[in-house]
Amino acid sequence: MSKIRYSIVAPCYNEEGNLLELRRRITEIMEQTGEPWELVLVNDGSVDRTGEMMRELHANDPRIHLIDFARNFGHQVAVTAGMDYAQGDAIILIDADLQDPPELILEMIQKWKEGYKVVYAVRSDRKGETWFKIWTAKFFYRLIYNITDVKIPLDTGDFRLMDRQVVNAMKQMKERHRFIRGMTSWVGFKQTGVHYVRQERFAGETHYPLRRMIRFASDAITGFSHVPLQIATFLGFGIASLSILATIIVIIARLSGNHAFFGQATTLVMVLFLGGIQLISLGIIGEYLGRIYDEVKERPLYVVNETVGFEDKK
Ligand code: UDP
Numbered sequence: 282m283s284k285i286r287y288s289i290v291a292p293c294y295n296e297e298g299n300l301l302e303l304r305r306r307i308t309e310i311m312e313q314t315g316e317p318w319e320l321v322l323v324n325d326g327s328v329d330r331t332g333e334m335m336r337e338l339h340a341n342d343p344r345i346h347l348i349d350f351a352r353n354f355g356h357q358v359a360v361t362a363g364m365d366y367a368q369g370d371a372i373i374l375i376d377a378d379l380q381d382p383p384e385l386i387l388e389m390i391q392k393w394k395e396g397y398k399v400v401y402a403v404r405s406d407r408k409g410e411t412w413f414k415i416w417t418a419k420f421f422y423r424l425i426y427n428i429t430d431v432k433i434p435l436d437t438g439d440f441r442l443m444d445r446q447v448v449n450a451m452k453q454m455k456e457r458h459r460f461i462r463g464m465t466s467w468v469g470f471k472q473t474g475v476h477y478v479r480q481e482r483f484a485g486e487t488h489y490p491l492r493r494m495i496r497f498a499s500d501a502i503t504g505f506s507h508v509p510l511q512i513a514t515f516l517g518f519g520i521a522s523l524s525i526l527a528t529i530i531v532i533i534a535r536l537s538g539n540h541a542f543f544g545q546a547t548t549l550v551m552v553l554f555l556g557g558i559q560l561i562s563l564g565i566i567g568e569y570l571g572r573i574y575d576e577v578k579e580r581p582l583y584v585v586n587e588t589v590g591f592e593d594k595k
């Protein structure tokens with residue numbers, strides 16, 4: 282058993298307005314456990330004062346450790362780095378913007394002590410987010426649930442507690458396009474959820490505009506499902522059957538003197554329709570192909586500029 286009992290991992294990208302409050306609330310909560318803990322801050326290539334502030338926080342409290350990335354690698358990769366370096370027996374992932382209330386960590390720890398290996402936080406409500414974000418998120422969670430092979434609990438983000446065993450299993454999953462929620466479900470173990478109301482951001486703005494949300498969703502789908510690849514097959518069979526039926530109808534119509542199918546318009550519409558379907562199918566194959574390419578290159582997942590605070594314990 283390691284000396285550190287709990288590792289709180291917070292990925293940070295331009296979170297200068299949130300760091301002090303995060304430190305304050307995490308410290309307040311974790312002190313109540315009466316057990317040793319660390320706060321692992323991952324600086325994901327921030328361009329504001331996030332990096333300097335993290336160093337100051339470490340200087341004031343050596344329990345705060347930091348991983349400084351060489352550039353921005355994205356939220357899911359930042360979380361992965363945090364998990365790689367975390368030393369605790371239980372690892373808790375939390376957003377740095379305080380949308381996930383740290384107070385819930387105590388409830389998670391309680392469940393962990395009851396024997397659950399993963400305790401995920403279910404958002405029963407969301408505050409201060411646009412109806413568009415709420416609606417697209419709801420749609421996304423349900424789509425993923427229905428078409429992926431692993432049953433990822435509905436309305437859960439990355440806010441969760443994981444046992445050391447779970448984290449060790451996830452460390453062996455080297456995929457580049459990471460979807461942490463799916464990966465935690467994939468490894469299995471005894472899991473349970475606790476409910477909470479997702480809060481407004483304490484400061485700053487979301488880093489997930491629509492473009493990034495779509496990329497995130499396609500990583501989730503391609504990472505855990507082959508259904509999109511099968512769509513082309515289904516469409517192919519469907520359209521081929523339709524065309525056989527149409528041929529028969531046209532022959533009968535022509536023989537009975539009906540001229541309804543003359544003209545270029547029908548031909549043009551059909552060609553464009555099929556062209557569209559073929560391009561979409563190619564695009565779907567491309568999505569998978571691009572990801573296969575990224576995998577075979579075997580680049581490191583992230584590049585670290587500096588780590589602070591881990592050395593003495595390694
Ligand atoms: N984040 C990150 N790298 C990025 C984007 C976001 O580390 O490239 C962090 C961010 O600092 C925050 C968490 O990931 O702690 C969630 O991001 P955000 O709040 O922007 O997403 P939302 O809550 O709106 O889904």
Ligand code: MG
Binds near residue numbers: 376378380482487
């Ligand atoms: Mg947020």
